[in-house]
Amino acid sequence: MILENGATHFGxxxxxxxxxGRQRTGKLWSNLAEVCDLLRIxxxxxxxxxxxxxxQHVQFxxxxxxxTIGQPFDMLYIxxxxxxxxxLIDELGNEQVLSFPMKGDMFGMDGIHAxxxxxxxxALSSCDIIMVPFKVFTALGRKQPELEVALYGVxxxxxxxxxxxxxxxxxxxxxxxxxRFLVSLSERFADMGYSGKEFNLRMTRQxxxxxxxxxxxxxxxxxxAFNEIGLxxxxxxxxxxxxxxxxxxxxxxxxxxxxxxxxxxxxxKAESADLEIAAV
Amino acid sequence: MILENGATHFGxxxxxxxxxGRQRTGKLWSNLAEVCDLLRIxxxxxxxxxxxxxxQHVQFxxxxxxxTIGQPFDMLYIxxxxxxxxxLIDELGNEQVLSFPMKGDMFGMDGIHAxxxxxxxxALSSCDIIMVPFKVFTALGRKQPELEVALYGVxxxxxxxxxxxxxxxxxxxxxxxxxRFLVSLSERFADMGYSGKEFNLRMTRQxxxxxxxxxxxxxxxxxxAFNEIGLxxxxxxxxxxxxxxxxxxxxxxxxxxxxxxxxxxxxxKAESADLEIAAV
DNA sequence: CGGCGTGTTGACTACCCTCAACTCGAGTGG
DNA sequence: CCACTCGAGTTGAGGGTAGTCAACACGCCG
Numbered sequence: 001m002i003l004e005n006g007a008t009h010f011g012x013x014x015x016x017x018x019x020x021g022r023q024r025t026g027k028l029w030s031n032l033a034e035v036c037d038l039l040r041i042x043x044x045x046x047x048x049x050x051x052x053x054x055x056q057h058v059q060f061x062x063x064x065x066x067x068t069i070g071q072p073f074d075m076l077y078i079x080x081x082x083x084x085x086x087x088l089i090d091e092l093g094n095e096q097v098l099s100f101p102m103k104g105d106m107f108g109m110d111g112i113h114a115x116x117x118x119x120x121x122x123a124l125s126s127c128d129i130i131m132v133p134f135k136v137f138t139a140l141g142r143k144q145p146e147l148e149v150a151l152y153g154v155x156x157x158x159x160x161x162x163x164x165x166x167x168x169x170x171x172x173x174x175x176x177x178x179x180r181f182l183v184s185l186s187e188r189f190a191d192m193g194y195s196g197k198e199f200n201l202r203m204t205r206q207x208x209x210x211x212x213x214x215x216x217x218x219x220x221x222x223x224x225a226f227n228e229i230g231l232x233x234x235x236x237x238x239x240x241x242x243x244x245x246x247x248x249x250x251x252x253x254x255x256x257x258x259x260x261x262x263x264x265x266x267x268x269k270a271e272s273a274d275l276e277i278a279a280v
Numbered sequence: 281m282i283l284e285n286g287a288t289h290f291g292x293x294x295x296x297x298x299x300x301g302r303q304r305t306g307k308l309w310s311n312l313a314e315v316c317d318l319l320r321i322x323x324x325x326x327x328x329x330x331x332x333x334x335x336q337h338v339q340f341x342x343x344x345x346x347x348t349i350g351q352p353f354d355m356l357y358i359x360x361x362x363x364x365x366x367x368l369i370d371e372l373g374n375e376q377v378l379s380f381p382m383k384g385d386m387f388g389m390d391g392i393h394a395x396x397x398x399x400x401x402x403a404l405s406s407c408d409i410i411m412v413p414f415k416v417f418t419a420l421g422r423k424q425p426e427l428e429v430a431l432y433g434v435x436x437x438x439x440x441x442x443x444x445x446x447x448x449x450x451x452x453x454x455x456x457x458x459x460r461f462l463v464s465l466s467e468r469f470a471d472m473g474y475s476g477k478e479f480n481l482r483m484t485r486q487x488x489x490x491x492x493x494x495x496x497x498x499x500x501x502x503x504x505a506f507n508e509i510g511l512x513x514x515x516x517x518x519x520x521x522x523x524x525x526x527x528x529x530x531x532x533x534x535x536x537x538x539x540x541x542x543x544x545x546x547x548x549k550a551e552s553a554d555l556e557i558a559a560v
Numbered sequence: 561c562g563g564c565g566t567g568t569t570g571a572c573t574a575c576c577c578t579c580a581a582c583t584c585g586a587g588t589g590g
Numbered sequence: 591c592c593a594c595t596c597g598a599g600t601t602g603a604g605g606g607t608a609g610t611c612a613a614c615a616c617g618c619c620g
Contacts, residue, residue, distance in 0.1 A: 012302060096447040110443060112429075112436035119443065138429060142422050148391075155435045156392035162442035163390060163398065165375040167368050168396050169449040170493035174608065205567065213450035218608055220568055236567070236616090454576065485599065496578060498599055516584090516599070 028057040030080070031131055032140070038078060038130070040105050041150040055130050063139060066108075066121040066129060073111030075131045082127025083202040086119045087210075099161070100124075103192050104136075105155050107236050122200045143273040169213045177212040178222040179247040182232065186241055197244075201237040308337040310360070310410055312420070318358060318384050318410070321430040324367045335410050346401040346409060347386075355411050359383050362407025363482040366399045367490075376407040377491040379441070380404075380483060383472050386434050404482045440546030452531075457492040459527040462512065466521055479522075481517040 005204055030038075035055055057080060066077060069089060079101050088096040101107045110118035112134065139146030163263055168177055178247060190196030201208070205216040212219070226232045231247055233240035241247065310318075315335055335359060340346060346357060349369060359381050365389055368376040378399055381387045389396035392414065421428030448457055470476030480487070485496040492499070506512045511527055513520035520529065 075371065088443060090451070094285065094451065096450055098443055098446060110439050111434055113433045113440060117438050138425065138432070141418075142425065142428070145418065145422065146423065152418070152435070153393045155432070155439070156389055159390050159435070159438060159442065160393060160398050162446060163368060163378055163437065165446050166378060166442060166449060167370065169446060170376055170490065171374065204565090210450065215609055216567080217569085218609085221608090224568070445615095484597090496599080497578085497601085498576060501576095504600070 008262070011057075028128070029054040030057065031055075035130060035132070036147075036150070038080065039106065039150070039154060040104055040148070041153070050174065054134075055132055058129050058131055059105050060123040060127040064123050066123065066127075066250075068119045068120045069117060071117050072123075073115045073117055074238050075133055076106055076108045076137055077109075077121070078130040078132060080128040080130050082128060082129075083119055083124040085124055085203060085207060085211075086121045088119050095210055097203075097207050100211070102188060109155055109158060112135050141161070147223060174214050174218050175222055175225070176251050177214065178208075178219060179231075179250040181208065181212055182239065182241060183244060183247050185239075186244060189250070198238075198240045198242070201239060263279065281347060305451040306406070307400075309334040310337065311335075314517070315358065315410060316430070317429075318360060319430070319434060320384055321427070321433075329511065333416075334414055335416075338409050338411055340403040340407040340409060342403050342405050342521060344403050346403065348390075348400050349397060353388070353395045353397055353414070354419055355413055356388045357401065358410040358412060360410050361518055362409075363404040364401055364402045364407060365404055365483060365487060365491075368399050372478070375490055377483075377487050380491070386438070389435055390440060392468050405430050436499045454492075454494050454498050455502055455505070456531050457494065458488075459511075459530040461488065461492055462519065462521060463527050465519075465526060466524060476521070478518075478520045481519060 020059075031054055031160075033043070037210070055078075066084065081103055084101045086098045086101065088098055090096060099105075099107070101121070107121055108117060137151065141151050168180065170183070172180070185199065185201075188194040189199045189212045205209075205219045208214075209216045209219045214222075223232070226247075227234045231241075231243050232236065307437045311331070311334055323431060335358075340362070346364070347355075361383055363389070364381045366378045366381065368378055370376060379385075379387070381401070388403055417431065420432050448460065452460070465479065465481075466476040469479045483491075485499045488494075489496045494502075503514045504510070506527075507514045510519075511523050511530075513522065
């Protein structure tokens with residue numbers, strides 16, 4: 001065990017107090033091989049590793065905060081199961097959703113630079129989170145070079161994910177954003193061994209909207225439109241993908257019922273115009 | 281020198297061939313202390329370091345590419361002087377500007393994960409770039425733990441920067457985005473020892489627009505509006521900030537000349553409405 | 561039961577995009 | 591020297607996308 005305060009991390013069922021002030025019961029430990037597997041680090045040489053090096057799990061219930069903005073940084077977190085969101089709070093108290101971590105994702109990395117977390121992580125469901133003290137994290141990389149590269153790779157993957165988000169927010173229509181969001185969720189569920197075609201959203205329309213730079217109404221309307229066209233089925237949070245390829249390449253909603261509405265509106269405007277002309 | 285192919289990195293004025301296919305002349309080398317200073321790594325213990333460990337500089341002229349998307353990853357880059365942009369190219373060939381690296385910034389980190397660069401870096405002016413082979417980078421961290429933390433910190437800083445961008449793109453008005461962009465440029469120029477009040481933009485309206493998720497026309501109009509209100513002065517690429525605090529906190533443009541136009545439009549609409557009613 | 565959070569849908573509006581014309585300056589070549 | 595092109599930038603007119611405001615339905619829980 002590399003932890004300085006290793007003693008406090010042993011013992012089944014002990015109480016763990018987090019900075020968020022809640023008490024939870026720790027239940028499981030993972031070894032290095034399990035953690036690497038979880039992080040999708042492929043070439044992990046199964047050479048002898050320290051059997052005493054174990055990583056603590058902590059359970060969170062929906063609504064609980066894993067860390068908050070400004071809290072001193074010392075841990076990185078890896079999702080073993082469950083769903084979360086990470087959010088930024090702006091000067092007016094508005095939430096901006098940054099990501100929806102799920103199984104295999106690491107979060108908390110934005111705290112490294114300033115030694116304070118730059119965002120807040122909240123459980124959207126019951127979660128099992130592996131906590132990795134940053135010092136252990138770096139010590140690992142020092143001992144096993146190929147692991148170090150993999151750890152940089154995890155951060156790099158996160159950078160790419162955010163670049164993709166920036167690109168989406170900067171250039172895609174609301175429909176395309178929602179479509180890609182569904183596809184991306186589908187792929188992540190499929191990776192986790194669940195169905196990529198039928199799944200339940202774990203987040204509200206509000207949270208999806210914040211994540212995609214849209215209002216909750218626009219998200220709701222877009223899902224309804226996809227439903228009418230037959231691209232998906234929606235019923236509250238239950239989603240069924242009917243045509244993933246169409247969603248994958250969608251840029252603008254094809255003319256449809258919505259089009260009819262617009263035409264009607266145009267007709268009305270034309271009518272008004274006629275009336276104006278008539279009046280003059 | 282830690283490089284395997286170290287020999288090719290010695291000799292003043294030798295020719296260096298980059299993957300982009302251009303030939304340039306290397307001129308300078310930096311030691312570790314200089315590089316750390318450039319990266320704003322504060323607590324660099326000046327304990328004995330390898331005097332043979334030097335980092336190669338390469339010069340680029342405006343328009344030249346430092347790396348392209350998909351190119352095999354092996355180097356990280358640090359800007360010693362000059363201005364660049366990094367861009368993503370989408371499936372239709374459209375550019376999405378991701379960042380404007382300048383003195384002290386590192387780029388290329390998005391290549392670590394897939395061992396291929398995920399974006400393209402282009403010089404906007406003459407540039408002096410320090411090239412750090414990724415292997416040297418990781419080897420450094422292994423030898424000097426406090427340096428390793430700093431290196432993770434550099435990546436963490438980049439993560440935070442992109443989170444901030446996502447938040448901006450998701451929630452701010454066009455005016456607020458442009459205002460914050462100017463403030464952020466101002467602060468970076470001030471950090472570099474230049475004037476934070478008067479500076480020249482190194483990028484086109486198009487590039488600013490892409491970066492901010494706006495069209496070039498909106499950027500141009502917004503700058504003109506700021507100019508009319510007296511927040512800034514603009515003449516082509518020359519910018520003068522007159523009221524930085526107003527720019528920093530701006531959320532929506534205050535009523536002005538533009539407001540007058542809107543009122544006029546409203547009046548016209550009301551007039552039309554009257555006509556419609558009269559007609560009916 | 562009533563309150564609350566979530567989600568849907570409608571009507572209206574405003575912000576920003578699109579398309580277009582024009583200016584300006586740099587570079588080129590007759 | 592001037593005409594020409596080309597890219598960058600400015601400005602205007604008009605329209606569409608998505609935001610705002612509002613009403614309503616539904617499920618959950620005290």
